[in-house]
Amino acid sequence: MSGLCGWFSREPAALPISQMAAPLWRFDNAPLRTATHSAGSVALAAGPDCARMYHEDGLLIAMWGERVDGLAQLWRSHGAQACAALTGAFAFAILDERRGEAFLAIDRSGTRPLCYQLVGRTLVFASSADSLIQHPGVCRDISAQAIYNYLYFHNVPSPDSIYKGQRRLQPGEYVHFRSGRLERGRYWKIQFHERETLGFAQLKDEFLDTVRASVRASLGGQGAGAFLSGGTDSSTIAAMLGQAGGNRARTYSIGFDVPGYDELDYARLVARHFDLDHHERYVGAGDVAEAVPRIAAVFDQPFGNASAVPAYYCAQMARDDGVLRLLGGDGGDELFGGNERYARQALFALYEKIPSALRQLLIEPLLFRLGGRLDIGLVNKARSYVEQALVPLPARLETYNLLQCYGGKNVLDPELFAQIDPSAPLDALTRWYWQTAGCSQLNQMLALDMQYTLADNDLPKVNRACELAGVEAAFPLLGDAVVAFSARLRPCDKLKGTKLRHFFKQALRETLPRAVINKKKHGFGLPFGHWLQTDDRLRALAYDSLSDLKGRHIVRADFVDELLSHKVAEHPAYHGTMVWVLMMLEQWHAQRRHGGPAASTQTRTGHEPRTCRQ
Template sequence: MSGLCGWIGHGASAADNRGLIESMAAPLARFDASAVTSAQGSSSAAAVAASAASTHVYQQDGLIIALWGNARAGDGLLHAQAQAEGLAPALAQAWRRDPGSVCAQLRGAFSLCILDETSGEALLAIDRMGTQPMAYQSVRGALVFGSSADAILRHPLTPAKIDHQGLFNYVSFHMVPAPGTVYQGQQRLLPGESLRFKNGAISKQRYWRIEFKEDHARQFGELKEQFIQTLRDSVREASTGAEVGAFLSGGTDSSTIAGILCEVGGKPANTYSIGFQAEGYDEMEYARLASRHFGTAHHEYYVTPDDIVAAIPQVAGVFDQPFGNASALPAFYCAQLARKDGITRMFGGDGGDELFGGNERYSKQHIFALYQQVPAALRSALLEPVIGNFPGGEHIKLIRKARSYIEQANVPMPDRLETYNLLGFYGHDKVFTSDFMAGADASGPIMSLRQSYAENQASSLINRMLALDLKVTLADNDLPKVLKACELAGMEVAFPFLSEEMVAFSAGLTAKQKLNGTKLRYFFKEALRGFLPDEIITKQKHGFGLPFGVWLQQHKPLQQLASDSLTDLKKRNIIRPEFIDTLVGQHLNEHAGYHGTMVWVLMMLEQWFRQREQRV
């Protein structure tokens, strides 16, 4: 929890650098008052703001090492040295032996910096899943870095300058995908990526990426036994050194984690759920079902519109760049409830969808991909002309559906994933001012998606989508959502599904074991039959979705907050005032749930600006 920051290539003395590094580290501890541990050289410094168990700092002979997180050494020499001397000193020896092999020897969630004043070289890295972020900026021969942009902005070489592309990407994706940020000159490391810096030059490499073993079929019984044991080991390891509890939405992931936690802990696990008094949004009955089934000590909280009004500025402020996933608010209230009970670490079920094939779009894209298996000559010469030119087809439901299917199926991946993008629906030229668009490329979001999709060459569609989602859905969106919501509540968080062993296990499953026709999570669900209640295995996915659009039409204080936010956003010359007027005056009344999402995204953008202006 909290973070890491520092620099190399700037400063005159350790004494001068101490005040600056402490100033940079201050924002990292502002929500949980974590202790700050720092080390300073003549031209470098680093600091970690975190609990003692998550802080590893070393300084000797011109070398500074700072590691933040629940990391551990893998097997071999590093592991033996870490056991004998501590992790940071062991990393120092590994750096001196072979700098290029350091990152691959680490396991768990971490951010790492190694600053070597003797050679003028630095190494930055984050964990394989991208759980703990790292941003950086190279300027005037120095490298400034931090797990939060708020720390970087406090360095005199890296003042804040908003990047139009980052804002455009935010409105498109509802978050800013890495490696981009919302600030000019700043970049972020990707999951499993390391950065080497020397003589003002940067080189990056992926020291790890997921590799699918798609043709390695094994017997179901053997796989099930390994799967359950890996789950137990992951939960047991993540439970060490803390009073743990678990988010429980009533879905397969959170229910599985809760059940395993009861099993390995030998007592009823503390589970926490959020409900909503809004039709179609409350899933508390499934959470209660899972709790009764496993015998957890269950705790509930019903979030109200007043809660949302109170939390919006706080949640906007905990993020160092705009973030529009509304589920961060219920996650915050859930973590806050657990904190009051003395829980210090919450377990999230995040990662299960992206490892085992649980998102609805996987089955939808499988159906679209089937069209490409029809011979091209048949498609172009017969099917498409007949369906496209069918007399009166626009009035026949079946023909309209066939046309829509063909139209989407002919869009290549990954562009097809964005066919329902809200910004694309409105049109960027209708949303953004022309002055703003002079500094942004409208093709930027889809180009970044294509680049991420192309990085993994798995032979099956499902695995290529999973690899994409490990980055875009998980590392860029869901993990920051939970981590920051928990940080705001003063809570640590762990993700047992994301252990190296569980990731490796999932990569060894065949494509059909993840998506069998249109059956999502095929192996996962079959392996857990008899462990999970059948009702949870067969339920539709939902989670802690927030009924913002519904409440916005009914709750005056929420309406006022949204109205004030959007009115002030008009003055920033980013969004066209006439678009905001149409969005609120027309679109929201047409479909509150759909268009309410854009109201939320723009409201949180303005709220982020307000909180940032108070900090900078």
Template sequence: MKGMCGWIGTKEAIPDTRKITNSLVVSMSGELKDSVQALYGARDGMAGWSEMGQASCYEIDSLKVVVVGNVHWKSEALNRLSLETSPAAAVANAFSTSSKAFLEEMHGAFCVAIMDEQADRVLIAIDRLGIYPLCYSLQRENFVFATSTDGVVAHPEISNEIDPQAVFNYLFFHMVPSPGSIYKQVFKLLPGQYAFFQNGKIETDFYWHLKYADSGRSLISERKERLKSLLNKAVKKAVIDEKAGAFLSGGTDSSTVAGVLTETLHKPAETFSIGFEADGYDEMEFARITSRHFGTHPHEYYVTAQDVVDAIPMIARAYDEPFGNASAVPTYFCAKRAKEQGIRVMLAGDGGDEIFGGNARYAKQKIFEAYFMLPALLRDSVLEPIMFGLPGIEHIPPLRKLKSYISQARVPLPDRLESYNFLHRASLDEIFTSEFLEQVNSQVPDELLRTEYGRTDATASTNRMLHLDLKFTLADNDLRKVNRMCQLAGVEVQYPLLDEEIVMFAAQLPPALKVKGLKLRYFFKEALKGFLPKETLTKSKQGFGLPFGVWMQTYPPLQKLAYDSLKSLRERGYIRPEYIDGLIEQHRSGHAAYFGVMIWVLMMLEQWLQHHQTKAV
């Protein structure tokens, strides 16, 4: 429904730049719609599109600009130019005045590209939270960029060779994290990052970093009112069309957005919820509590096992890279239901946990970090020599637990966050073929985590984990999930809780206000007491979890699809057949939910490969 692409070739004129540019557009959107705006040169082309009017192109002299999204500026002059002419015209003006530095003045959710054919240079960038994606490649003197890897590899000079390292990274993270992509020579921008192509070389850097407060006075009262004001402002900005609705899982974030949306519209908001006929997975009652509390107009849909069978191939085809987050299925059906009811834009609650401290690992890691508050002499000279040197510890339950605690605490962050990763639960030689392992570096996932964990200036471990999650949990995972599934369903999506003012406000809260002791989202919940239902404030986090593992045991068509996918995956040379056999047996033996996760991840890898007509490594 919206996106951009572009390219610049060698210094010689190319016969049909329009044809090449249009082929990139079609590979991403399926057709050349009326909403597509395009600019062509002697050896370049670029295009942007949005059915909600959020794309603009502008050309002046040798400069071409395309911008997609909601852009606003610190400068009133640029805001005025954007309104009177176009957002792309404002970008062209700002770039001509200050070159790359203009990005610091550009705000909102957006992706932007500036091409100067005469100077042989291109600048591309995405917003601070990574709401809009951009990927790029430089091959055979052609620089190509697009909001989807599909668009990049559609260029005739760009290779679509699968990267074995990306396959390994996918199986570790259940998605392919940036800056890599599933293709060997295609790369993705990180949140707040730009890429500058000039004279045949690419330079990348960050134009923005989120500043965290690692300490400070825990003043709540005035901050409560500030949060409420920011929420109202953010939801109003997110309502870009009168036909707006909201996802409603019944959790803190979706309930907040639904409640503020109802207040903003001065009428019952259209809310959409998903349920499952499976014990431990259905949260519909919490969604109903929120709907009754705020007086929304609720729409419910119960996803069935057959729905999952029908959706899997479609979802695999929709993603431009393998994507293993199973909650994509309920997200799609929720957005689809909204589309059927005439909704054109959906408001999603994603981001609250990652800026206000709502993920369980934040509290869990505080417990492990507390170990280092003990005197070093006690740790090094007493506890650890006894725990790791005294025989028979494993036979004394309390001491066995203490040893396990110390063992985990000694693993530094962020590595400790992946202690229970599937790829750490067995030897890699037991999971992967030797031929595949020869092509990958098994340390890359940990290195990616460490790089992002260390990129922030924050010193408090809670803040550093929040910073890490802005990339890995949000930009690389949740936003990809919701963006793609809304696109597949045919609706736009907005993220009020990721409004820059809210994100910066949350970053300046002291860590103790985010996670107070072991209480998650302490400030947020305190601030919204009296607004949110009591049941919402006290419920445990779940979201749109999918009972795939359970249903796979009881619904033969779903089991067949999974088994057929794993059978095909065996032939690709990634995974040892005996590992797949063991996974299936463990799933059958009663650990359906746990082992169903890895079966889903492997199945979606094979489904993606099949629907993108790629070959094994």
């Protein structure tokens, strides 16, 4: 993974910085570079993929992702506004002994993570929670609320962490520590301009030039390859990679021998169309069973997105081929309007345009009073439509949330449930959604997804899967210039009626094969529910994991029993998702108990160890 870690304090620490840094690159065994100052009261370590460290006149700087050159001067002249002048994917730490200040920040898309905790008068920070908890003052207790949030989102969204007292920076944020106090602020957030007046031809040329430039900038001065799913994003990146590199672009795809899950035909079509040096592999249930413990170990937070497995095998295939950097198409849906829910929510928004008097005095009484007595297909559909339309955004996005459908009390151990706020996940979604109040509904959803879908889910998935395989990931569609371009597009250019990615597809119509332009979105899904029914090894791993999880007093034993004995058989794909989420929660705990990076971590959520200081 590489990254950075350290602390800033007036009190010397006895911990060697190398001990705290070790978890950051435990998977690649790369050499460690460190710098310490003032008998350990200020310490900083940076991994081999970080830029050169700066250490002069009491100023200590490390940056992960971009060159450190010039940051010292920016800091001296602009202070907290220094990060606003930076571009690309980065995380950095500035420790300034002369001023008595420390400053942490991450990039605008949240590509590089950074977590921190204030321990007395000491600020401790690291690119990974596994590194942070090596500091003797940092609390290792698991947060009950974070467990609930994980089951709700299938990850632990920032700014929270799985550990009590830890915080994580969100995209475009910084932390400024001075005079013993911590200030958290935002130096950037996306600004939508919804009245673009340029014509299509001019916008198209600018768009293609901007994406090409971002692909070139993502190459990193080394031979790069690309993920290729056969969708519009990965196909665009693969095509432009070939143009930028001057050689046949090397691309990598994963397939599944299960009907409805395999998209290799589209990837092969793209490979032929652009004459790519294409590689592919089929992943089976046995591969998944073998990868699960490794996947759980590489994540510093519980992580329940099953597509991390195919991403890992794709990256491993590239690494075996000598590729050290893989370009992903992540971000295209969230920037240009490509998720099916955008079209679905646009349909619900139509109901709001009907005069309220007509809705409240005629439509709703007919459907819910008179219509409630009629079991007619069309009436039932209309009633369901209105019921959902009456739920405000963003709550409506979670209508089919698994944890909500089961009921938190029915899933969680009563002792743990008593410690959590069941409304917290939706409250967090609502706060983020309304940060872009005044914009169109679509752009509010895009801004929400840039945090919860990208920064908290898709980017960690690809980054960690690549880390496990020994490959670095890059995301050209999240280049700052591409993000700024997308923010200028009118909402109707992103979603025209219910047509997704309207401008994006029109701009690439002469570049991509017609079949790719017209295909429906599929994704990188894993047929886990199917394999859970058909593969003995994977089923044993899942069932044994859930059996062990019952002993942790996190999930109700009767819920686990009902899930495995009845629900999975009734609907393997739907209920299999919860089996996967719970399995990965147990595997995350198990990897840290059995020699993992945080082997001594307290996993009984209801207990407070004496070493915890908050």
